[in-house]
Amino acid sequence: MENIIQIKNLTFDYIRESDEGSETIHAIRDVSLDIPEGSFTAIIGRNGSGKSTLAKNLNGLLLPTGGKILVNGWDTADEAHIWDVRQTAGMVFQNPDNQLVASIVEDDVAFGPENLGVPPKEIRERVDEVLKSVDMYPFRTKSPHLLSGGQKQRVAIAGVLAMEPRCIIFDEPTAMLDPQGRQEVMRIIRRLHEEGKTVILITHFMDEAAQADRIVIMDDGRVIADGTPGEIFADEETLRRIRLDVPLAVDMAHRLREYGIPVPADIITQEKLVEYICQYK
Amino acid sequence: MSIQVRNLSYVYNAGMPDEQKALDNVSFEVYNGQIASIIGHTGSGKSTLVQHLNGLLKPSEGTIIVGGTDITEAGVAMREIRQKVGLVFQYPEYQLFEETVAADVAFGPKNLGLDEMEINDRVREALSLVGLDVDEVGERSPFDLSGGQKRRVAIAGIIAMRPQVLILDEPTAGLDPGAHREIIDMIRKVHEKEENxxxxxxxxxxxxxALSDKVLVMDRGQLMMSGTPQEIFHQRERLANAGLDIPSAAKLMMQLRKSGCEVPVDALTREDAAKELAAYLQGKSRKC
Structure with missing residues (x-):
């Protein structure tokens, strides 16, 4: 499959000013990754590991200090193609309140295509289509401030979809939502992936990361692991060392082993754990 | 010491077309030495309720008695309420504003009119309770700290007022798993030390x-039920109707039951679930 995003030896430094003078922070240190079109990649890591800085580099919100990023072949540092880059790779942030600009849902979703100069008739069609795809069509004439967090976030996703990106980067999209809002947003993310969009999901929730087909762990600006959810969650020691959680099944299997129950190491999902325990019934 | 909430109601925009009852006849009490939690769907009235408990909102009806004082009465000074009830808002790190960590934590005690020595003692103690050392971070800018550390500084600022009732509105929201665990351990430690x-x-x-002695379930402005975690989490259907979940370990046990394993389903924590599963599996293997 073709790589829609290629990250080549990316480094990103910034200067932090404080009373003791300024210091250079190496937020990203030599990261190389290829993101195949249509894939679903989760990026996990503790706060300050460089996940969000990486995400902001992917669509040119930040530009590399060293190395380069190609989005559909365009270098993000090439000013002539910055709008092509942003239209190809859209971004959804943590706080939905910061992403909504208009006082009516459908106006908000139309904001992006209007700025692209899309003809009005086509804008109407796109807005209706994307609102339906995030299950927010019935709310199209409502004011965003009357919506729940999960609904607002879905409107923000619709606003990005209206630009018809091939890849969407989600930067902790569920961090500020309640459990129901989280489920709503994850359902939409899975659906977009099934429809062929390339999805990059940055999250602190291991059960969300487990739904991706690839997990990348970042720590201290580096990629320290890259594999399938099965491979990543089997390496419990690494996850504990960098103070991330393991999914429930991995944790329970670990606890059962301490009681002397020989749970096999490849049991990392709840379904597998239930299957294992029920063979004794 | 106790906090007693009696027949509390609060109406937003009373008399207007968009009048809305945010709290509807809520009554409960929490006693000394208890940890209580409030759960509920977004918009169920949780945050409105906690804002009443420290006097930020005045009820349309009802009373709140903290250690014998009715804090809803007109004559009660805000300073007195703040000393009794400390409220840590959601994302409290957004409210840090002083140049140094020590100055930020000292802000509340200063406003209580305490002398310098007492303030310094309290700053040191509050920071140590949240797992930070005043000698290490006291003179640093709070904005140079990590997300989890910033939040702990903000919580220390409330603890330094030594409230008899400490309220935290979604204290772990948005934190990474490591910082999440730190905050939970910190809450337990503060509770044990301060006996609040x-x-x-x-x-x-x-x-x-894992933490609560008592769980209060809010739904559409009403207290739908209250009780021990055991009592509350066994009412799965009523919780589901209010849009609420059960603990992950309890969910696993339910799934095992549905798949035909006769495991006990009263475990709520991973520790208890593992113990019961181990006993179940060891019992089975002996029979074979």
Whole structure:
């Protein structure tokens, strides 16, 4: 499959000013990754590991200090193609309140295509289509401030979809939502992936990361692991060392082993754990 | 010491077309030495409720008695309420503003009119309770700290007022898993040391089950039910109707039951679930 995003030896430094003078922070240190079109990649890591800085580099919100990023072949540092880059790779942030600009849902979703100069008739069609795809069509004439967090976030996703990106980067999209809002947003993310969009999901929730087909762990600006959810969650020691959680099944299997129950190491999902325990019934 | 909420009601925009009852006849009490949690769907009235408990909102009806004083009465000074009830808002790190960590934590005690020595003692103690060392971070800018550390500084600022009732509104929201665990351990430690009442709002049912002596369930402005975690989390259907979940370990046990394993389903924490599963599996293998 073709790589829609290629990250080549990316480094990103910034200067932090404080009373003791300024210091250079190496937020990203030599990261190389290829993101195949249509894939679903989760990026996990503790706060300050460089996940969000990486995400902001992917669509040119930040530009590399060293190395380069190609989005559909365009270098993000090439000013002539910055709008092509942003239209190809859209971004959804943590706080939905910061992403909504208009006082009516459908106006908000139309904001992006209007700025692209899309003809009005086509804008109407796109807005209706994307609102339906995030299950927010019935709310199209409502004011965003009357919506729940999960609904607002879905409107923000619709606003990005209206630009018809091939890849969407989600930067902790569920961090500020309640459990129901989280489920709503994850359902939409899975659906977009099934429809062929390339999805990059940055999250602190291991059960969300487990739904991706690839997990990348970042720590201290580096990629320290890259594999399938099965491979990543089997390496419990690494996850504990960098103070991330393991999914429930991995944790329970670990606890059962301490009681002397020989749970096999490849049991990392709840379904597998239930299957294992029920063979004794 | 106790906090007693009696027949509390609050109406937004009373008399207007968009009048809305945010709290509807809520009554409960929490006693000394207890940790209580408030759970409920977004918009169920949780945050409105906690804002009443420290006098930020005045009820349309009802009373709140903290250690014998009715804090809803007109004559009660705000300073007196703040000393009794400390409220840590959601994302409290956004409210840090001083140049140094020590100055930020000292802000509340200063406003209580305490002398310099007492303030310094309290700053040191509050920071140590949240797991930070005043000699290490006291003179640093709070904005140079990590997300989890910033939040702990903000919580220290409330603890330094030594409230008899400490309320935390979604204290772990948005934190990474490591910082999440630190905050939960910190709440337990502060509660043990200060012997205060802790009330926290949470969406995380694992934390609710692990920490609470009492769970208060809010739904559409009403207190739908209250009781021990055992009592509350066994009412799965009523919780589901209010849009609420059960702890992850309890969910696993339910799934095992549905798949035909006769495991006991009263475990709420991972520790208890593992113990019961181990006993179940060891019992089975002996029979074979």
């Amino acid at each position: 009442i802790v009330i926290f709002v949470s969406h995380n049912m694992d934390d609710v089950a």
